Amino acid sequence: MIFSTDFEILTLAILAVITISQSLFGVGILLWGTPIFLLLGENFIQTLALLLPLSLMVSFLQILPSLNQIDKNMTNSIYLFTCEQFFRNKIGKNGD
Numbered sequence: 001m002i003f004s005t006d007f008e009i010l011t012l013a014i015l016a017v018i019t020i021s022q023s024l025f026g027v028g029i030l031l032w033g034t035p036i037f038l039l040l041g042e043n044f045i046q047t048l049a050l051l052l053p054l055s056l057m058v059s060f061l062q063i064l065p066s067l068n069q070i071d072k073n074m075t076n077s078i079y080l081f082t083c084e085q086f087f088r089n090k091i092g093k094n095g096d
Helices: 009-025 029-039 045-069 072-095
Strands: none
Touching: 009 029, 009 045, 029 045
């Protein structure tokens, strides 16, 4: 079980390998971790509850050193475009 107080050595080993993969290649925690834990018989919700925070933490730690180099105008444009498309799709589906 993923959420027991004593993690199994296999679970820790899997988490270590997929975290290294995430750090090196940009993918790993969700791409490899989800199917691995599902094949080991874990619950989907428990698997995501373990892997999503870990993935967010690793991604945040990777961008933290270069946070001041991020183009804020580009980031804001992406947010606006994404929100606009999201609301267009929601309105379009409700209006049909």
